[in-house]
Amino acid sequence: MSKEFAAYSVDRYVRENEAPEEKNRIELEDYKHLTERMTSSEVRWLWAPIVSFALAYLGCYLAGIKYGSETHASLLYLVFVLFNIAAALIAVSSWSVIPSRSIAKDSMLMLTLSLCSAAIGNAFDTIFWLTELSPFKQNVFTNLFFVFAILFALPGVYLLGRVCRVKFGKTPFMYSIGLTIIFMTIPIFMNPAILSAKAELYSLKEFIFGLLYAIGIGYLAALSLHLWRYAQGRLQNSARLIGISLILLSFGCAIYAGLFTSTPVTEIPSSPVHIIIAMGYILGAMGVRRTEQTIRIIFNLKDPQLPPSLPLIEIFGPSLGLEVYQKMESRIKDAFEELLRAKAETEMKEKIISELETEVRLRKETEQALIFEKEKAEEANKTKSQFLAMMSHELKTPLTAIKGYSQILHNPPGATTSLEECKVKEIAEQIVFNSSHLQTMIDGILRFSQLESGKFTYHKEEFLIADLADYLDALLNQQQQFSNAKFSTHIPDRHLKLYTDKLSVQHIVVNLLMNSIKFCKDGEISISIAQSGKDLVIEAKDTGIGIADSQLEKIFDAFYQVSHGNSRKYGGAGLGLSIVKKLTEELNGKITVESKLDQGSRFEVLLPDVVREKS
Incomplete structure (x- = not known):
């Protein structure tokens, strides 16, 4: 602060600015009135009672x-x-x-x-x-x-x-x-x-x-x-x-x-x-x-040339005004420094609190992850135990049948050295059925394992729906020997050309058909393969036991059965629908299901943009 700063006043500013700017001229004119012992307005007010009383006395006289x-x-x-x-x-x-x-x-x-x-x-x-x-x-x-x-x-x-x-x-x-x-x-x-x-x-x-x-x-x-x-x-x-x-x-x-x-x-x-x-x-x-005029006019002087201490100097005089200003400046500086220290402490505390919150959040997330992994491991262990128990039963049943029928062929019962031709054919059919059932389960497990590990390879190729229809007809002819259900197929155009993974489509059709056969022993089963624009729609309908609404979201989970009792009653590893969903999603398609308990089920698979043109 300069030495002459203390003595700076509006009087000096007025002398130095004989021709002030228009915006400051009115302020300076008002200020000049403050330097007068009595303004013209005050003189008029002072004379007012004298003149008024004189006029009153004169009027009465x-x-x-x-x-x-x-x-x-x-x-x-x-x-x-x-x-x-x-x-x-x-x-x-x-x-x-x-x-x-x-x-x-x-x-x-x-x-x-x-x-x-x-x-x-x-x-x-x-x-x-x-x-x-x-x-x-x-x-x-x-x-x-x-x-x-x-x-x-x-x-x-x-x-x-x-x-x-x-x-x-x-x-x-x-x-x-x-x-x-x-x-x-x-x-x-x-x-x-x-x-x-x-x-x-x-x-x-x-x-x-x-x-x-x-x-x-x-x-x-x-x-x-x-x-x-x-x-x-x-x-x-x-x-x-x-x-x-x-x-x-x-x-x-x-x-x-x-x-x-x-x-x-x-x-x-x-x-x-x-x-x-x-x-x-x-x-x-x-x-x-x-x-009022003094305070208002002095504090309203806004010219940047005027020092900030001016209002105090004008109110209290040069020495006391500057002293008051310096005290205020010192207090403001101390308060500002205290504010900065408080701000720094607050920021540090906020940082520490933020770090603590982050650490607590991470710990909670870790705890939640550990709990989730523990539950997942327990669920996996439970699923493994159920799977092993189920598979031991499912594998044992066809193996026992195959072994029993093979022993009959090897050592016929009684004194006979040979079996009748019709009996041999019946035993052979049972061996074939149980072998097919065992092969289906093993293929399903292998296929699911490949899908889960990402080792299943897709190979897109062009083929006719007729190839898929012939495969389906052969599969139905085989299954009709062991099922009392009535089968029907609906393939409007066998000459359509498809471009997708043929093996995946066959697996989808097979698993949908086997799922219907498993849960519809005596009803009706229909398979439909039709074109919808450039999309292929595969539909499997049956009049079997149906699915409860509460279980519709779970049927695509791996190894899921409607109940443990049913799993033994109906057999299977619980992988068919899971394989269908995974294959459908890999082909960018979607699968939907409609079902009512004791009335049957309808599954629909839509594979987009796979239809090319007729052969």
Whole structure:
């Protein structure tokens, strides 16, 4: 900070900018008014009660209204009360627009309340007097408002002293002693007879009240004079106006006290002393308005050439203003550093918390994964046990049959050395059936193992549906020997050419057919292979035992059986439909199922974009 920074003021800025920009010109014009002891507006307001009372006196004189008469007193006192109310309104409007909450605003609030209390007291006095509820100034209720006015003004002056950085000490008390002596001599000067024992006082109570008001306001005036003398900054002018206001009011109250010793009560409202008191009220209101203007104009100067400490220097003066600014700057810097430290600590804590949350989340995920893997392993172990138990039964059954029929062929029972031809053919058919059943299960297991391990290879080739139909016919002819079901096929066009993996399509058809045969012993089974645009639709329908709705989503799981009891009743490894689904998905197709319990099932496989053209 430069050494001349402290002394920089708006006065210097005004001198350096004789031709300011348009946006700053109005601000500088307003500021120039603050440097004046009294602005033209304040002078006009000060002259207003003098001129108004002069016109009122002149008007009454020209109208022939006698001085001290009831009409004369009423008119003059109404003019006084109107100025008192006007002063209160000016103070209220000025205080309300002081920006932000501050000691200066609180100080002006107290002074405004003081003016308002005096205005209310005088207004009630006027009402009670004109309505003849009580004699002039004889109501204790209205005197309370004047007491409140003094009590409000006292903290207002002290707060203004804090703003101006003025310490009052004992000096104002010494001033007040001198003013008190002066105020006490005024009633004596107006009526020397009050010193005698036989003095006649028109209103002793109001004389005492007036004297007490004069002494109380005199102490306030002493405070204001001290404040005026030692205040620094632009609020010195506000303190000057308030000080003059309080001096005028204290002198007016002292004269008022003298009037109640020397003048009939009916003539007091016509007394010119009200001019002095009205001027005191107006100057007090001007002091509040000057404070509002000073704060508003100084803090609204936005030119970037002005230093940031300027408002404080203007308010408190160069030395105190800079001291206040430096203290504020130091406190703001300390607060900012503390904020940075708090921010750094907060960020560190947030980082630690984030790391802890991440660690907790990872631990939970790990625990969930371990639990899942454990459950998966337990399920796999259970499935393995079930699979081994089932396969031991499923493999043992055809092997036992093959072995038994082979032994019969090798060693015929009884004394016969040979079997009849029909019996040999029957035994051979059973051996073939059980061998085929065993081969089907082993092929299914091998096929599923290849699909699961990803070792199953696909080879797309062109072939005719007729090849698939011939394979299906041969398969049906073989199965009809061992099943009581009625078979039917529906292949509308055997000359369609397909381009896909032939072996996979055969496995799909075989497994769908074998699934229907397994669960439909005596019903009807139909296989349909048809074209749908460029897609191939394979449909297998049966009227077997059907599937419950709750089990439709599980039938494509590997090794799944409708129930363990049924698995032994119907046989099989539970891989047929799982193989169909995996092969269908590998060929980019989809499989759907519709089934009702005890009514049968319908499976449909759609293989997209495999139909080429007729051969």
